Amino acid sequence: MSLPAYNFAYLDEQTKRMIRRAVLKAIAIPGYQVPFASREMPMPYGWGTGGVQVTAAVIGPDDVLKVIDQGADDTTNAVSIRKFFAKTAGVKTTTATREATIIQTRHRIPETPLHVGQVLVYQVPIPEPLRFLEPRETETRRMHALTEYGLMHVKLYEDIARHGHIATTYAYPVKVDGRYVMDPSPTPKFDNPKMDQCPALQLFGAGREKRIYAIPPYTSVVSLDFEDFPFERYRHPGTCALCGATDTFLDEIVTDDAGGRMFVCSDTDYCETRRAAHSPPPLAGEGQGGGSAAGAAQEASPSLPLPSKRGREEQDLKAAEHD
Amino acid sequence: MSAAGKPLLTADNISKRYGRQVGCRDVSLTLHEGEVLAVVGESGSGKTTLLKLLSRQLAIDSGRLNYRMRDGAVRDLATMGDAEHRFLFRTDWGYVHQDAAQGLRMSVSAGANVGERLMALGARHYGTIRTTATDWLERVEIPAVRIDDTPVTYSGGMRQRLQIARNLVTSPRLVFMDEPTGGLDVTVQARLLDLIRGLVADLGLSAVIVTHDLAVARLLSHRIMVMKDGEVIETGLTDQVLDDPREPYTQLLASSILPV
Numbered sequence: 001m002s003l004p005a006y007n008f009a010y011l012d013e014q015t016k017r018m019i020r021r022a023v024l025k026a027i028a029i030p031g032y033q034v035p036f037a038s039r040e041m042p043m044p045y046g047w048g049t050g051g052v053q054v055t056a057a058v059i060g061p062d063d064v065l066k067v068i069d070q071g072a073d074d075t076t077n078a079v080s081i082r083k084f085f086a087k088t089a090g091v092k093t094t095t096a097t098r099e100a101t102i103i104q105t106r107h108r109i110p111e112t113p114l115h116v117g118q119v120l121v122y123q124v125p126i127p128e129p130l131r132f133l134e135p136r137e138t139e140t141r142r143m144h145a146l147t148e149y150g151l152m153h154v155k156l157y158e159d160i161a162r163h164g165h166i167a168t169t170y171a172y173p174v175k176v177d178g179r180y181v182m183d184p185s186p187t188p189k190f191d192n193p194k195m196d197q198c199p200a201l202q203l204f205g206a207g208r209e210k211r212i213y214a215i216p217p218y219t220s221v222v223s224l225d226f227e228d229f230p231f232e233r234y235r236h237p238g239t240c241a242l243c244g245a246t247d248t249f250l251d252e253i254v255t256d257d258a259g260g261r262m263f264v265c266s267d268t269d270y271c272e273t274r275r276a277a278h279s280p281p282p283l284a285g286e287g288q289g290g291g292s293a294a295g296a297a298q299e300a301s302p303s304l305p306l307p308s309k310r311g312r313e314e315q316d317l318k319a320a321e322h323d
Numbered sequence: 324m325s326a327a328g329k330p331l332l333t334a335d336n337i338s339k340r341y342g343r344q345v346g347c348r349d350v351s352l353t354l355h356e357g358e359v360l361a362v363v364g365e366s367g368s369g370k371t372t373l374l375k376l377l378s379r380q381l382a383i384d385s386g387r388l389n390y391r392m393r394d395g396a397v398r399d400l401a402t403m404g405d406a407e408h409r410f411l412f413r414t415d416w417g418y419v420h421q422d423a424a425q426g427l428r429m430s431v432s433a434g435a436n437v438g439e440r441l442m443a444l445g446a447r448h449y450g451t452i453r454t455t456a457t458d459w460l461e462r463v464e465i466p467a468v469r470i471d472d473t474p475v476t477y478s479g480g481m482r483q484r485l486q487i488a489r490n491l492v493t494s495p496r497l498v499f500m501d502e503p504t505g506g507l508d509v510t511v512q513a514r515l516l517d518l519i520r521g522l523v524a525d526l527g528l529s530a531v532i533v534t535h536d537l538a539v540a541r542l543l544s545h546r547i548m549v550m551k552d553g554e555v556i557e558t559g560l561t562d563q564v565l566d567d568p569r570e571p572y573t574q575l576l577a578s579s580i581l582p583v
Contacts, residue, residue, distance in 0.1 A: 133428070146406045150443025154428070157435045157442065160449055161471050226449040 009089040019057035026214035031176030038210040049207030051123035066100035071108040071266035111270040114200035124206040129183035195221040238263040243274040337386030346372040361544035369553040417490030417498035423482035480511035
């Protein structure tokens with residue numbers, strides 16, 4: 001059985017050039033949504049077709065790719081995309097944030113600070129921050145052109161009027177480089193401050209909506225707010241049950257049907273690195289006791305990083321030795 | 324007070340065609356500060372087209388349209404850029420639609436509806452925006468407790484009053500109204516007219532009111548323009564035109580008011 005002959009990174013060269021032109025324009029105008037001729041990809045819309053196309057256009061044979069989905073390296077979407085590029089581009093893949101040169105992400109920014117030379121590629125479902133208040137595309141484009149962003153604050157006003165605080169917790173609108181208001185894709189607002197003055201290049205691809213936008217390295221990214229209701233980060237007030245971190249974004253995991261639950265880092269790589277560095281891992285199960293809670297959690301979520309995954313741990317140990 | 328003598332809005336022979344159909348032909352008018360002009364005529368006479376031309380929502384085919392800005396400079400509306408026109412529209416002008424659903428954001432609360440213009444102008448203090456919104460709701464006789472309800476839950480009369488509050492919050496100098504009392508029952512109409520008359524007098528607003536209801540014109544306006552087939556056929560002081568119409572068509576119009 002002969003394998004189908006793909007071009008490097010699946011897309012043909014003309015398509016990649018087209019996408020690169022859009023990416024360059026997006027970098028030149030931070031936060032501006034550049035239309036591009038999005039292609040059909042061998043995956044459904046909503047699974048990261050925009051991100052995959054951007055990654056395919058910027059990846060080279062020497063790149064090291066990391067793919068995360070909600071912070072986890074081992075969920076279906078992340079594994080599939082990583083394998084997709086391992087197969088079509090033959091590139092090295094990793095789960096370690098520090099080693100990667102390109103990180104494709106769905107809904108999270110890694111906890112480990114990014115460094116110069118890295119590219120963070122976001123998968124974006126709806127690129128237009130004004131969409132839910134103004135359904136007309138012609139009108140939203142005009143509003144961007146004329147910097148008419150009063151509507152964005154109408155949304156935040158509504159939040160405060162209804163909930164007493166700004167209840168938007170993800171896809172929290174930001175102003176990029178003092179000009180364009182941008183949707184940071186559905187990342188939790190906990191991650192918003194990480195976008196500001198980030199040393200890495202951030203690219204956003206929306207496949208279905210056919211838009212690419214970007215934040216160049218070291219660009220100001222300000223979350224919108226009111227003077228008397230300033231922007232606040234939000235995380236579950238808890239401790240990671242696996243690594244004991246108190247400053248990371250946590251996932252809540254239900255461990256049984258009797259109210260048992262635990263909080264774990266959403267960033268699996270960060271969590272595993274910490275556990276590897278501070279072995280033995282601290283047990284901090286909140287439910288029926290650490291052991292049973294962790295066992296149930298393993299069933300509930302295959303993405304949960306657990307000590308059983310030896311191979312991964314050894315990899316991270318090696319990564320930790322690098323420092 | 325040299326500016327006070329100059330007109331706010333001047334239209335000079337403005338025309339608009341829709342293909343072969345005439346929308347408006349050679350309409351000229353001047354509007355001074357604090358003056359209310361009613362445009363009356365039957366359906367299809369070009370009233371709404373004229374209002375859209377004056378507010379530059381439609382481009383004029385020929386003629387001149389000038390507006391005196393707040394700084395006193397007279398500007399040609401036809402050549403004004405989009406950004407400036409939109410700015411004018413949300414600061415110095417108001418536009419009250421017949422159907423309040425077109426002029427309001429139906430899915431956000433009344434407070435946000437009133438506050439939208441303020442936020443567009445850069446207000447970034449929630450408390451201040453809310454206080455201003457509450458004040459305005461009270462001025463248009465909407466109970467302050469309804470501030471967090473969406474206009475969907477409002478009655479027709481309340482929606483119309485909310486629309487007026489939303490427009491007046493930036494203290495515009497000129498308000499365009501397209502059948503502001505259309506579709507309301509008579510008692511609600513009377514209250515609304517009373518409110519508009521009070522606000523116009525208090526704030527010294529100029530207004531162009533399009534209506535087919537001569538009673539509305541008589542109650543609100545200083546001057547009146549009668550339109551037929553896209554042309555102005557008679558113009559003058561409201562009482563004078565309605566009590567002593569000169570043109571046959573105006574006579575017909577004035578005599579068509581049903582006596583109660």
